[in-house]
Amino acid sequence: MIEPPVVSPDRLADAYALLAESSHRPIAGGTDVLVQMTAGSGPPPERLLDLWRLDELRGIDLDHDALSFGALTTYTAIRRSSVCRDLLPALVEAAATIGAAQIQNRGTLGGNIANASPAGDMLPVLLATDASIVVGSVRGERTIPAAEFWTGYRATALASDELVVRIRIPLVADRQVRFRKVGTRRAHAISKVVLALSWVSPSLEGPWQAVRLGLGSVAERPIRASATEAVLEGQPPISDTADRAFVSLAAEIKPIDDVRSTADYRRAVAARVLHRLIRDAGGW
């Protein structure tokens, strides 16, 4: 394996300065970067920027109307966070589906975002919860809505000198978030379909507002299914709504055949899972 030079700054400002100077491949927990380097997929990085010592990028904070996650927050930290478990259990559920303990101990939320895999398991949750991604550089910080962050196949809105530094998930009263990952096995599986659905409704039977449906592994990037969101918007979770959403989602997504699954399966199962989530919410 090629072993490119690596710098390990202790301060975020130093990391920004290094990135401004020359191109570096940032590495957080290494669970994607080292796999890519060992497999020789893509050109080897010229140099690595090791972020692991940047404690400024750690921590989960509750600031009254939002949860804020440092980019280096590991999946294990999310799973162990009582504030997360109480306020955003779907995110905890998603973190628990990633790899197994070894990966969860090193893999980070920021890494999942920047790696920009269309199958990134946390990303549909970020889409469904209107998360914003705070990125920084020597030029300062800016905030990118999750819905605008992934721009194409493994492409992001990050400039080459920018790092993901924080993730902010607004907390909304009466919001429900559901998560479902379909993989080949119960641990260590890259998703075939991964889905997060959120809505706001003060009652169980009442109409849904602010419906968000985030999906992974059904397009070249994590997407929101906005046509299906529109079908659900303002509707109560009844059988007719579920049936229409089912038809809408199957028509809206354009997945592909690949090594893990088939387009037909992904389309059918995304729609069936959505139908189930609506049915469960409606309690019928």
Place this chain on the structure above:
Amino acid sequence: MTLRESLGRAAAPVIVRPDAPTRGLATPRGPLRREGPAKLTGTALYTDDLVFPGAWYGATIRSTEAHARLLGIELDPAFDWSKVVVVTAADIPGPNVVNSIQDDQPILVADEIRHHAEPVALVAAPDRGLLGEAVARVRIRTEALPAVLDPLLSEHAFAHYEIESGDIAAGFAEASLVVNGEYRVGHQEQLYIENNAMIAVPRDDGGVAVHGSLQCPYYVHKALRRSLLLTDAQAQVIQAETGGGFGGKEEYPSILALHAALLARACERPVRMIYDRHEDIAATTKRHPAIVRYRSGVSADGRLVAQDIEIVMDGGAYCTLSPVVLSRGTLHSGGPYACPNVRIHSRAMATNTPPNGAFRGFGAPQTEFAAEMQVNRIAEALGESPLELRRRWLYRPGDATPTGQVLRESVAAEDVLNRGAEAAEFERVRARTALDRAGRQAGGRARSAHGIGLALGWHGAGFTGSGEVHLASLASVELGADGRIRVLIGSTEMGQGTKTIFPQMAAEALGVGIDDVELAPVDTALVPDSGPTVASRTAMVVGGLVIEACQRLRAVVESRSGDRSVGTGGSFADVYRDDARVHGATRIDQHFEPYPGVDFDDTTYRGDAYPAFGWASAVAEVDVDLDTGEVAVRSVVAADDVGRVIHPVLAEGQVEGGTLQAVGYATIEEIKLIDGRYLNDRMATYLIPTALDAPRIETILVEAPFSGAPHGAKGIGELPMDVGAPAVVAAIHDATGVWIHDLPASPERIIAALMAADAQRPHA
């Protein structure tokens, strides 16, 4: 050589101290695994752990096309090639063939590339960085040729068999129910956790010693001798600790050893060839994919009266072991059921895909899956319990198989079926799942469904037909002049327990403690050719030889114990140390003798295909997610007849491990190909079950001894592999009402079948 290396190779036996305190579980359940402490402390040395100072690193340049003419191998003139060595077909001193059944597979391609990832050239360099640079500067120039990727379109058969018994036309004439089926099973990767690995070290006598991860030292030995033109002594094969085999290290190590040895000759240094996972999956053998077409006839009074079976296996680009894999698949394809009229036609076809080879079960899992699917579908058609139907049809003593073999003894089909079904409460659970199913149909789309399924299987113990006679295995026991007892066999430990059960069997035969028996390291310079460690033959065949050798040694020593020079006379245990002092070393070589009354004609395929069969049942319970088709296999009850249990813990371990491999085969293990290249060529894409996917497995060991072996033991390793997949697929059917005819029964196939079934329903 450093102290560490020499000790690593010497593999002195682990002595479990006789005075160690008794610790819990171990005592009544068999002696502790002999090499266990070394494995548990990380001190057992696998091939990649061996250090040879000055060793170079080797790599393989492989084809990137399924079929092509090789026009040239070009070395970038800008690179300094004096710092590395490159080996091509022109550098092979002897025949450019990997020794096997046919002489069709080259060690390195000379002119025609026949599959993707085929070895074309070899490179070795003093360090990995330079090796990587050199490899990147080798170009192979080719001209593409049309590729045959579908075995049904292939015109070249590696082997074919025809077996007929009774009158098939009369059988179907008598049938009131005929059930047709076509079943397809895909590739399966052995996925031992230690990749293939081999280190070749030049010997002073001009020969080569290879240290590697392997099952069959004498296969490798013969391949080296033949193609490198070496004498017996010049070719030395030493097994390192081996991290799993399952058939995947049966024939493949021969080509890897040849590659390492060719490079070692070229650079005159040790060369390490340690595959990474990607290369291991892309290039090494898999379980043969197969298409089985099956037609069964049942009489009005419910007897199985006709089986017409056509089997097509995909051999891949070279013959390897395909004829014998196909043979075993053919012989087991009727399943463990008596049927008077049987016709079986089978063929193994050449395609431009990587060669397929040995994998636990060796052809039988493919065809027994089809056989069991047929039985389950017939039971459904008859409206009968699949358990009751099997009870009626299964082999009993006195029945004859399609080759005319009369099953005289050691027939435990009924026993394993009943014990498995009882332990799993098969009928009680099935009644409940039937109620659940009816309730679901009334109540709309449910979230999940529970199901139970059953399978029964058989597995011929040891080599097929006259195979054991041709092998003529040899095992030895030696009482050294120093009073140490050593068992000398070429059988290998790869996790299944060889190093533990041989001292155990020898100690019992000699009447000494297990710690008094040593096992010689597997090194062709020391141990005889006991045949390959395959075909579930080791405990039965080689174990039998060792016991007989020990019985002879004991008789020799005890007969001279009356001599005044030795002392008072007495049992072997009392006198062997004195005997050694007085008489010096005594070595007993035990050659295989054909089992009496076992006779097979290889040309007509009539007679006793196997000296004995092992019998197995599996009862699986599953939950199927009806939204996604995901299958969770909750439990498997496995009942396996092994003749005689030598070591309960190790035997259960074999059944549990084989059962999970079968569950993986049934549910998630899949290789897709594009243009003859495996797409699932990494651990991230070829998935095997994790602990969370594995069922609870309950093992029931059944003993129906085989009289031909002194201890009555038959094989164990392969039995569970034959029954797991059909049991799981039957359970999926019990849960969902749909039959999945192809393996794996993936969520994709299940959802497609459920959607098709929904579409047919009037109120969908």
Place this chain on the structure above:
Amino acid sequence: MTVQFQVNRETVELDVPGARRLLDVLREDLGLTGTKEGCGEGECGACTVLLDGQVVDSCLVPICQVDGHAVTTVEGLGLDRGLGRPSPERRAVVDDLDPLQLAFLEAGGAQCGICTPGMLLAGRAFLASGAAPTDEAIREAIAGNLCRCTGYTKIIEAIALGASRQATTEAGRA
């Protein structure tokens, strides 16, 4: 770069490329070959070690991230019991085993042995977590460690046995 860290309680200082995998540093620079490589991409868990007590795949950790931290490998398992460091020069015996290793030996949790070092460390981390040793909890704790030999049954039994002995020992102390 120069990195300093603890391996099995001994401090080591090395000058190695910062991007080198912890796995390669252990096996090649330090000669600790008990840690195995099965896939090189974090799928099989054969290279599992403890980093500050947590399981990690050492094939996915660059050594620059180990600087200042503590690593435990299979070679360090006996240290808690005051056992010596095992080595290939002296073949291991039963008395070299700590209670969890012994439980694996007795229950039949090791077959071919190649997943065993990683499996032991996952088991060790699980026992240290104090979680109740239910079947499901043990399965989750070893879900990142693939075994192709055992069907996991006897590995789970071994870890449960290790947990019950640990509980007995602790009860004895209390």
